[in-house]
Amino acid sequence: MIEAKNLTKRYGDKVAVDDLSFTVVPGRVTGFLGPNGAGKSTTMRLLLGLDRPTRGDARIHGKHYRDLPAPLRTVGALLEAKAVHTGRSAYNHLLALAQTQGIPKRRVDEVIELVGLTGVARKRAGGFSLGMGQRLGIAAALLGDPQVLILDEPVNGLDPEGIVWIRTLMQRLAAEGRTVFVSSHLMNEMAVTAEHLIVIGRGRLIADCSTEEFVERSTEKRVTVRSPDAARLSEVLQAEGAKVRPGEDSQFTVVDMEAARIGELAAAEGLVLHELTPTRGSLEDAFMELTRDSVEYDAVAGPAQQPPAGQPPAQKEEAR
Numbered sequence: 001m002i003e004a005k006n007l008t009k010r011y012g013d014k015v016a017v018d019d020l021s022f023t024v025v026p027g028r029v030t031g032f033l034g035p036n037g038a039g040k041s042t043t044m045r046l047l048l049g050l051d052r053p054t055r056g057d058a059r060i061h062g063k064h065y066r067d068l069p070a071p072l073r074t075v076g077a078l079l080e081a082k083a084v085h086t087g088r089s090a091y092n093h094l095l096a097l098a099q100t101q102g103i104p105k106r107r108v109d110e111v112i113e114l115v116g117l118t119g120v121a122r123k124r125a126g127g128f129s130l131g132m133g134q135r136l137g138i139a140a141a142l143l144g145d146p147q148v149l150i151l152d153e154p155v156n157g158l159d160p161e162g163i164v165w166i167r168t169l170m171q172r173l174a175a176e177g178r179t180v181f182v183s184s185h186l187m188n189e190m191a192v193t194a195e196h197l198i199v200i201g202r203g204r205l206i207a208d209c210s211t212e213e214f215v216e217r218s219t220e221k222r223v224t225v226r227s228p229d230a231a232r233l234s235e236v237l238q239a240e241g242a243k244v245r246p247g248e249d250s251q252f253t254v255v256d257m258e259a260a261r262i263g264e265l266a267a268a269e270g271l272v273l274h275e276l277t278p279t280r281g282s283l284e285d286a287f288m289e290l291t292r293d294s295v296e297y298d299a300v301a302g303p304a305q306q307p308p309a310g311q312p313p314a315q316k317e318e319a320r
């Protein structure tokens, strides 16, 4: 279990993490989403005791990271693609790490196999591709067989096969009852990986809900309609409260009305339908819209995120 309470981090005038509170529970993959510069890496660094919060508290299993008796056995972390000592083999790199925490040698072989690096384990890690480097980083995170995993953008630089591999691995680790907290700025990737989402924008909480709920709430339901009587049908639907966006020729898009209702209204008027296709707006678009101005969407996260009455919303600049 991971808990952040009123977590705040300032760098000079810049508020990287702004009064962030959330809980990450075991048994499911929790995605930590936000655009570049939203504060994900900073939050993860605070959770791992690599930086001190300006205010608030970050705990793992009820303790501050620095108070954990055997940190590597409790929390495995993958931060940005790690620079591994170039001359060292993957095996020696992991062995050195294991020895600092009293982790047995056989666990090194186990994690190497688990991440699929057996064939190259004795090769210089400095010559590894980005994907192999990510696998090595994940092997290091898993070394202590931890109950909590904190992974910062683990799919960065991976090819499609690598992405599927890591997705499957994270889901398996969660199914084993571990707490898996994984950041990404890619909405579509998280939608298929995570069961639960914590979404931030400009350091503030925007949403903390199931992925299903987020998708349902964020994407617009649309129906593509094609009819030789497009003009007449548009009028009928609008009269019944639908929003209509004209398209090319005999096609148009309807928002805010189910396909079944459109079909019924067309039938009642004796209008011919050539197409009736329900679709959803792009998740990526919805995410961009949602995170563009976190203040505007604070209602999703609850009243605690509203600026005090009479005060303008906090304006923070993205540095990137």
Ligand SMILES: Nc1ncnc2c1ncn2[C@@H]1O[C@H](COP(=O)(O)OP(=O)(O)OP(=O)(O)O)[C@@H](O)[C@H]1O
Residues within 6 Å of the ligand: 011, 014, 015, 016, 034, 035, 036, 037, 038, 039, 040, 041, 042, 043, 185, 317, 318, 319, 320
């Ligand atoms: N050490 C630092 N000094 C000053 N500003 C910092 C520092 N670390 C982070 N920031 C700023 O804080 C904000 C949040 O950065 P952070 O790296 O946490 O975002 P992120 O969501 O992880 O972004 P990305 O997806 O690009 O990794 C950014 O505007 C960043 O420039």
